[in-house]
Amino acid sequence: MRVMAQLAMVMNLDKCIGCHTCSVTCKQAWTNRTGMEYVWFNNVETRPGLGYPRRWQDQEEWKGGWTLKGGRLQLKSGGRVQKLLNIFSNPKMPTMSDYYEPWTYDYETLLNAPLQKNFPVAQPHSLITGKKMNVTWSANWDDDLGGAQEYAHKDPMLKGIEDKVKFEFEKTFMFYLPRICEHCLNPACAASCPSGAIYKRAEDGIVLVDQDKCRGWRMCISGCPYKKVYFNHKTGKAEKCTFCYPRVEVGLPTVCSETCVGRLRYIGIVLYDPDKVLEAASVEGDQALYEAQLGCFLDPFDPEVASAAERQGIPADWMDAARRSPVRRLIQDYKVALPLHPEYRTMPMVWYIPPLSPVVDVVKETGFDAEDQANLFAAIDTLRIPVEYLAGLFTAGDVEPVNAVLRKLAAMRSYMRDINLGRDPDGSIPAAVGMGEEEMYEMFRLLAIAKYADRYVIPTAHAEQAHSLEEIATDCAVSAYDHSGEAQPFGVGSGPEVRIAVEDLRVRTARLKDEG
Amino acid sequence: MNTLLWVVFPYVCLAIFVVGHWWRYKYDKFGWTTRSSQLYEDNLLKWGSPLFHFGMLGVVGGHIIGLLLPKGWTDAIGISESTYHAFALGGGLIAGAMALVGLVMLVYRRRTVRSVFKATTPMDKVMYLFLGAVILLGCWNTFASVVLHSSEHFNYRTTVSPWFRGIFYGQPDAALMTGVPLGFQLHALLAFALFALWPFTRLVHVFSAPLGYLTRPYVVYRSRDVRAGAGAGNRAPQRGWERPSLDDARK
Numbered sequence: 147m148r149v150m151a152q153l154a155m156v157m158n159l160d161k162c163i164g165c166h167t168c169s170v171t172c173k174q175a176w177t178n179r180t181g182m183e184y185v186w187f188n189n190v191e192t193r194p195g196l197g198y199p200r201r202w203q204d205q206e207e208w209k210g211g212w213t214l215k216g217g218r219l220q221l222k223s224g225g226r227v228q229k230l231l232n233i234f235s236n237p238k239m240p241t242m243s244d245y246y247e248p249w250t251y252d253y254e255t256l257l258n259a260p261l262q263k264n265f266p267v268a269q270p271h272s273l274i275t276g277k278k279m280n281v282t283w284s285a286n287w288d289d290d291l292g293g294a295q296e297y298a299h300k301d302p303m304l305k306g307i308e309d310k311v312k313f314e315f316e317k318t319f320m321f322y323l324p325r326i327c328e329h330c331l332n333p334a335c336a337a338s339c340p341s342g343a344i345y346k347r348a349e350d351g352i353v354l355v356d357q358d359k360c361r362g363w364r365m366c367i368s369g370c371p372y373k374k375v376y377f378n379h380k381t382g383k384a385e386k387c388t389f390c391y392p393r394v395e396v397g398l399p400t401v402c403s404e405t406c407v408g409r410l411r412y413i414g415i416v417l418y419d420p421d422k423v424l425e426a427a428s429v430e431g432d433q434a435l436y437e438a439q440l441g442c443f444l445d446p447f448d449p450e451v452a453s454a455a456e457r458q459g460i461p462a463d464w465m466d467a468a469r470r471s472p473v474r475r476l477i478q479d480y481k482v483a484l485p486l487h488p489e490y491r492t493m494p495m496v497w498y499i500p501p502l503s504p505v506v507d508v509v510k511e512t513g514f515d516a517e518d519q520a521n522l523f524a525a526i527d528t529l530r531i532p533v534e535y536l537a538g539l540f541t542a543g544d545v546e547p548v549n550a551v552l553r554k555l556a557a558m559r560s561y562m563r564d565i566n567l568g569r570d571p572d573g574s575i576p577a578a579v580g581m582g583e584e585e586m587y588e589m590f591r592l593l594a595i596a597k598y599a600d601r602y603v604i605p606t607a608h609a610e611q612a613h614s615l616e617e618i619a620t621d622c623a624v625s626a627y628d629h630s631g632e633a634q635p636f637g638v639g640s641g642p643e644v645r646i647a648v649e650d651l652r653v654r655t656a657r658l659k660d661e662g
Numbered sequence: 663m664n665t666l667l668w669v670v671f672p673y674v675c676l677a678i679f680v681v682g683h684w685w686r687y688k689y690d691k692f693g694w695t696t697r698s699s700q701l702y703e704d705n706l707l708k709w710g711s712p713l714f715h716f717g718m719l720g721v722v723g724g725h726i727i728g729l730l731l732p733k734g735w736t737d738a739i740g741i742s743e744s745t746y747h748a749f750a751l752g753g754g755l756i757a758g759a760m761a762l763v764g765l766v767m768l769v770y771r772r773r774t775v776r777s778v779f780k781a782t783t784p785m786d787k788v789m790y791l792f793l794g795a796v797i798l799l800g801c802w803n804t805f806a807s808v809v810l811h812s813s814e815h816f817n818y819r820t821t822v823s824p825w826f827r828g829i830f831y832g833q834p835d836a837a838l839m840t841g842v843p844l845g846f847q848l849h850a851l852l853a854f855a856l857f858a859l860w861p862f863t864r865l866v867h868v869f870s871a872p873l874g875y876l877t878r879p880y881v882v883y884r885s886r887d888v889r890a891g892a893g894a895g896n897r898a899p900q901r902g903w904e905r906p907s908l909d910d911a912r913k
Contacts, residue, residue, distance in 0.1 A: 227876070239704070242702060336881050346882065349886055357692055
């Protein structure tokens with residue numbers, strides 16, 4: 147048995163209020179740079195909706211991820227030779243218009259306009275061409291079902307249930323889906339990279355792009371089914387979510403998690419057996435993939451796993467973190483978290499607790515008691531549309547696991563109401579979903595109360611590498627940038643790498659001169 | 663003058679080519695990329711780029727055969743002069759036309775699509791000028807030898823090729839190039855100038871052709887940088903601070 151540790155995330159969708167704070171803080175931290183204007187490592191999509199880039203889930207169109215061909219796992223867009231033959235023009239690469247053309251406003255006219263009859267207006271200008279433009283799309287254009295009547299029926303996940311979903315204001319259902327890179331166990335982006343620049347870190351499973359090895363062949367961008375690798379059009383290199391590795395290495399949660407207003411994100415370690423990944427990713431039938439991926443995970447309490455981990459050099463504090471991992475509990479113990487699109491066969495590692503709220507809302511509107519488990523269970527069984535839609539996202543269309551999760555959440559709601567109202571807790575409620583009372587209470591604590599230290603159990607990187615964390619971390623595109631704004635000989639970002647300390651000195655000197 | 667053009671100049675260009683690449687790789691790994699503009703525009707690129715690149719692969723293959731294989735070798739395996747030329751000119755015309763049409767499309771795209779034009783550096787423009795000139799001259803030479811039958815009076819395999827090979831033997835014979843038609847002379851000189859420019863342009867991506875992709879495992883695992891001899895405690899010890907161990911003693 148081989149044991150590897152993976153930093154994973156779980157998002158509790160019931161708690162997401164769609165405020166985009168995660169997106170904005172992530173952008174400020176990572177993609178607030180020229181060449182990356184259109185990029186959101188973290189984005190929040192309204193569902194049903196088209197997502198970002200538009201219709202990214204339609205793999206018949208984009209050919210991202212893996213597929214089974216004759217029982218063998220193959221990149222959906224073709225094998226290695228085909229990739230190399232397409233290298234001069236990637237046929238499946240999204241263009242800027244599939245994301246959106248980034249823009250800004252000429253705010254100066256507001257201040258500089260001469261006295262005139264009409265109030266001056268700041269007009270939108272393209273950040274790409276500099277010309278005036280009409281803003282017609284963005285990363286969250288259909289936010290809160292805005293324009294849903296026009297757009298939402300194009301949501302690829304509505305295929306097959308489109309006639310049942312109504313987009314009239316009162317009759318529809320809606321929830322938010324925050325997305326980051328999945329840091330997959332079987333990453334299709336890495337497999338697509340001709341240069342071998344994308345790698346999975348052996349210690350924590352974070353998938354990174356080596357900025358010095360990337361040659362801009364663009365195959366990762368089409369290879370990733372989640373469309374979470376982006377092309378920096380100024381530097382000509384691929385960039386992606388880094389799981390904020392400079393932060394998690396010192397035990398801090400990612401920026402998106404740290405700033406999450408709803409506190410819906412959980413970060414922790416999951417142990418898995420890398421030798422099982424290929425087999426699990428190659429199982430027949432898309433709906434078997436959720437169970438297959440669960441089968442790759444290892445139990446840190448199992449003494450055999452613990453001794454194998456020790457032999458393979460996984461530090462004791464990492465094992466301890468794996469045992470306390472909130473992510474492991476939600477995925478492996480309570481089984482309330484589900485992977486996003488397991489049918490892409492990349493074995494994603496950012497999992498989601500599907501939202502019960504569409505169901506609760508409907509029960510509430512009918513005037514019935516939305517805290518009562520019998521009502522909720524009945525609603526879960528009858529409300530096929532939200533459940534089928536969720537199943538399309540999380541279990542390749544298999545409604546059973548989604549039903550099971552929703553029933554657990556409904557049971558928890560109902561069971562905890564009795565406790566909160568000072569009534570005798572009803573042990574039959576957790577038993578109805580196969581859980582013990584203690585277990586249900588622990589799950590409630592983790593989902594509802596979840597203090598900072600419980601949500602983020604992140605073991606620090608080991609000090610033997612501490613010296614390298616800041617200065618040698620070349621994969622951090624930001625640090626490889628020259629911030630001075632001077633023209634570089636071979637285009638933006640070219641030239642030798644500037645060490646952070648040196649750069650810092652330059653910035654400070656410049657500031658002193660400015661002030662002087 | 664002849665020595666300057668046909669001996670000194672090629673060596674200077676090649677020296678810049680070699681040292682330039684070494685320097686660029688050492689100092690500018692981050693800038694070493696194709697600088698693709700596909701994100702901006704796809705409709706022209708999807709025709710122009712494959713046409714140009716596959717055409718260029720053919721052109722380079724043709725030059726390897728024409729310049730590096732001595733005439734004696736093809737004669738030895740019984741390929742007659744006329745057969746050789748039919749193939750060379752036919753292949754050359756097809757590959758050259760592909761490259762030329764592709765280049766025209768790409769340059770047109772670069773000039774007319776504003777986002778692409780804005781992403782064009784001065785170095786790109788200089789490079790396009792030289793590259794375009796070399797390709798145009800090359801096509802003209804091939805075309806002229808077919809249509810004007812100038813090949814009957816001039817055979818580059820007995821003049822240009824031995825001179826070119828001589829550069830690598832260290833004995834280039836400038837006299838071989840003096841009688842060569844002007845088109846060929848210019849083609850060769852501009853090509854060497856392009857070699858000198860090469861390391862300072864996006865052309866460096868040619869040397870990143872990812873052939874290793876065909877054999878490497880799909881998913882690459884890499885460790886955080888670990889340097890031997892750093893640290894204390896449960897990490898690798900500093901140099902000179904290794905703990906005594908029976909395992910090491912037994913080695």
